[in-house]
Amino acid sequence: MSELKIVFVGHVDHGKSTIIGRLLHDTKSLPQGVVDKVQRIADETGKNFEFAYLLDAFAEERQQGITIDMTQIKFSTRAREYLIIDAPGHKEFLKNMISGAANANAAFLVVDAQAGVQEQSRRHAYLLSLLGIKKIFVLVNKMDLVGYSEQRFRTVADDIKIFLASLSVTPEKIIPLSGIAGDNITRRSENFSWYTGGTLIETLDKISDVDEKISATLRLPIQDVYKFDERRIIAGRIESGSLKIGDKIKIFPEGRETFITELAYWQERDKKKSARAGESVGIIVADEFFNKRGEIITLSDDKPPKISNRLRASVFWMGKNFLSVGKSYKLKLATTEVEATVEKIIRTVDAATLVRQENARELKRNDVGEIIFKLKDKIAFDEFGRFQATGRFVLVDGYDVAGGGIVLSAQTAEFEGTIFRNGELSFRAELFDEFYYDVERREFTQVAETENKLYEVGDKIPTNGFSFNYPANFDIILLNAAGFVKIRGAKVDSIGQLEDYVFEKIPLMNGRGFGLKVNSAESFAEFLRRFKAIENVRELADFSNKYFFLNQFRELKFYFDYVI
Amino acid sequence: MNKLDELEAESIFILREAYCKLGKLGMLWSIGKDSTVLLWLAQKAFFGHVPFPFIHVDTLRKIPAMIEYRDRVAKELGIKLIVHTNWDAVKMGASPALGRLECCRLLKTEGLKQVVKKYGFDGLIVGVRRDEEGSRSKERVFSERNAEDSWDYTNQPPELWNQFKTDFPKGHHIRVHPLLSWTELDIWQYIRRENIPIIDLYFSKNGKRYRSLGCECCTGKIDSDADTLDKIIAELKTTNVGERAGRAQDNEDSYALQKLRREGYM
Numbered sequence A: 001m002s003e004l005k006i007v008f009v010g011h012v013d014h015g016k017s018t019i020i021g022r023l024l025h026d027t028k029s030l031p032q033g034v035v036d037k038v039q040r041i042a043d044e045t046g047k048n049f050e051f052a053y054l055l056d057a058f059a060e061e062r063q064q065g066i067t068i069d070m071t072q073i074k075f076s077t078r079a080r081e082y083l084i085i086d087a088p089g090h091k092e093f094l095k096n097m098i099s100g101a102a103n104a105n106a107a108f109l110v111v112d113a114q115a116g117v118q119e120q121s122r123r124h125a126y127l128l129s130l131l132g133i134k135k136i137f138v139l140v141n142k143m144d145l146v147g148y149s150e151q152r153f154r155t156v157a158d159d160i161k162i163f164l165a166s167l168s169v170t171p172e173k174i175i176p177l178s179g180i181a182g183d184n185i186t187r188r189s190e191n192f193s194w195y196t197g198g199t200l201i202e203t204l205d206k207i208s209d210v211d212e213k214i215s216a217t218l219r220l221p222i223q224d225v226y227k228f229d230e231r232r233i234i235a236g237r238i239e240s241g242s243l244k245i246g247d248k249i250k251i252f253p254e255g256r257e258t259f260i261t262e263l264a265y266w267q268e269r270d271k272k273k274s275a276r277a278g279e280s281v282g283i284i285v286a287d288e289f290f291n292k293r294g295e296i297i298t299l300s301d302d303k304p305p306k307i308s309n310r311l312r313a314s315v316f317w318m319g320k321n322f323l324s325v326g327k328s329y330k331l332k333l334a335t336t337e338v339e340a341t342v343e344k345i346i347r348t349v350d351a352a353t354l355v356r357q358e359n360a361r362e363l364k365r366n367d368v369g370e371i372i373f374k375l376k377d378k379i380a381f382d383e384f385g386r387f388q389a390t391g392r393f394v395l396v397d398g399y400d401v402a403g404g405g406i407v408l409s410a411q412t413a414e415f416e417g418t419i420f421r422n423g424e425l426s427f428r429a430e431l432f433d434e435f436y437y438d439v440e441r442r443e444f445t446q447v448a449e450t451e452n453k454l455y456e457v458g459d460k461i462p463t464n465g466f467s468f469n470y471p472a473n474f475d476i477i478l479l480n481a482a483g484f485v486k487i488r489g490a491k492v493d494s495i496g497q498l499e500d501y502v503f504e505k506i507p508l509m510n511g512r513g514f515g516l517k518v519n520s521a522e523s524f525a526e527f528l529r530r531f532k533a534i535e536n537v538r539e540l541a542d543f544s545n546k547y548f549f550l551n552q553f554r555e556l557k558f559y560f561d562y563v564i
Numbered sequence B: 001m002n003k004l005d006e007l008e009a010e011s012i013f014i015l016r017e018a019y020c021k022l023g024k025l026g027m028l029w030s031i032g033k034d035s036t037v038l039l040w041l042a043q044k045a046f047f048g049h050v051p052f053p054f055i056h057v058d059t060l061r062k063i064p065a066m067i068e069y070r071d072r073v074a075k076e077l078g079i080k081l082i083v084h085t086n087w088d089a090v091k092m093g094a095s096p097a098l099g100r101l102e103c104c105r106l107l108k109t110e111g112l113k114q115v116v117k118k119y120g121f122d123g124l125i126v127g128v129r130r131d132e133e134g135s136r137s138k139e140r141v142f143s144e145r146n147a148e149d150s151w152d153y154t155n156q157p158p159e160l161w162n163q164f165k166t167d168f169p170k171g172h173h174i175r176v177h178p179l180l181s182w183t184e185l186d187i188w189q190y191i192r193r194e195n196i197p198i199i200d201l202y203f204s205k206n207g208k209r210y211r212s213l214g215c216e217c218c219t220g221k222i223d224s225d226a227d228t229l230d231k232i233i234a235e236l237k238t239t240n241v242g243e244r245a246g247r248a249q250d251n252e253d254s255y256a257l258q259k260l261r262r263e264g265y266m
């Protein structure tokens, strides 16, 4: 069995290092010298033996008392080998935590039983969900401090479950333990008579490492093409699926088709006919196209990757400079590199507070955002939900990797939201955005739709949403764009310029779905006149209060929302 | 795939990435077990046509058998080998009498810096492993060195999803570490599996063997009866003596190697 990579995350001081130290100590994975050294420190300073110190490889860390960088430690049980990535909890070191966690097979979120879920507990859980780590376990630590109370454990467990649910994450398991006392780490404890689940070590050994990659579709990103002799060898690592000599393949973005004639090898004993996910291979194909790095090879019958010069992605930003609209970065996805310009920031989420902002202009360090990129060339890629390896990327700003991201979808056109179009005429509306009051942050939020939606004459429109409920017949008056849309029988009836609009006695609303207090042709003309006379935002507010109902067709609902 | 297959595939991926993305490339070959495994992996990665030279920084203080082995294997595999010595330091009389750390700095660190400058390398492939000692455990796969060859380990870029640091200012270079995830035990198991010819100093003679190779003056033997690969592997599975325990320079002070590495040591 191969090695399992695991990561421990959680709020600073909730006990990650202690639990890891305990695990290593109790599985006898540490050289005696290290244990002696920590014992000596304890003796000299007159303090307790700190399991957390076992991990500190650098002097600086011991002085600061926090972990500077991720450390990688190996240990093994009877079942298999493990690689622990110790991700730091300190605020400034987000990038190290991400570096470490990005490659993990499973993650353990440590939560202090007394302190409960804290800022970084959430932030780390959020990032884990963003990094696509599916197996998330929760360790409720320091149970000794709460008298091993089952009730306290349930409370903390419920809190974290509710939070994780908002991220669409279901924890694999929630384990109560004490790092200091060693309860439930490698041995069951009398103190947890009410707990029947396994210990940490039993849980670890049960994690399945079945490689889901193997059975999947072929994805082989071209890493390089060699011509050491008369053959042209295409080199790369198979990210998913498998291939063999004779297979018909397609090479994207162009989609050229050929077949595999040979697998290259160095010594006779490395000779083989097939290869599968994880292997670094060299293949030779029948037709010598001009293949190059960055292209993606699939089997001919496989579902092809997406091909586009625009994509929508979730991005976490670690750069010193802000990521902002209009700026260009080098985007590296599998082996592709392409210049990517930020076309739109749909929204940002502060990774610490999880406060979101719609339609932002920039992304700050430690922020996460949903972004539309315009790429200089068309590239082949996948949606992260389908294939992780070809659905994630990093962004390079200058010389530095400043962000990472996962592809949500290919975007065929510029992000425009909801558009009503009639030939040359085209109007944007926010009719189907949701408005609600966030009970946790205590503020009103407008959440935009993320897909482009186009409505033309004859198209049916949705009339019911979470926070709106439109009649079957109404007119939309778009003051700023000087247009109108008539809806009849929940279908688009006509779209035109405001100057051509003929008033009818029918419900009216603006582009956001706010009802209009106008009931005659005269008052409609007066309404237009007043709109044209507006000179400042104060007048705009007065005008709005005079003419709009917030809640004629909309209902402000209460809601909570942590995520994009 | 078992663990050795995975490690092999990953190292090959890294070597190919270095060749594709870094301009002028060289690989350090210290004659020891790790860099000999690396040499083997390079042959596999490029199907026997390794497209860059190997570099040996010769302190003139190496165990003589190492030099014989070096020249013989280089000839057999037909590899391009650059041997470099910091002659200025040798003439000045660099020796452990100046202090072991100073001797290392002059003959190895400075020697290495000289080759990098002389050939204008953008990338240097080095066989360090994370499990060797503390400061190496903090390394990245692609690790930047500035114009003074120093390493800023507090400010390292994240390495996400096999996307390595391939953008850097002119004059800086990248240390590439394809063996970072390997352990000492992995190395020996791979040597056994692949039947890699390895220098015989590692095998026990008269109850002693070298566990790590370096300069004759500063490298001690350990007590061991392991005179075959199987016995070395069995021994490693039970030992709790550090791998570099025989390396005198490390024991000069607790942070010796970290200090050396900050200045450019491998």
Ligand SMILES: Nc1nc2c(ncn2[C@@H]2O[C@H](COP(=O)(O)OP(=O)(O)O)[C@@H](O)[C@H]2O)c(=O)[nH]1
Pocket: A010, A011, A012, A013, A014, A015, A016, A017, A018, A019, A050, A052, A089, A141, A142, A143, A144, A145, A177, A178, A179, A180, A181
């Ligand atoms: N009482 C008690 N204290 C603990 C436990 N685990 C850790 N601690 C203490 O909590 C503090 C922070 O632990 P540490 O492992 O450094 O936290 P990290 O920042 O998450 O790595 C240290 O002083 C530990 O001794 C536990 O199970 N019980």
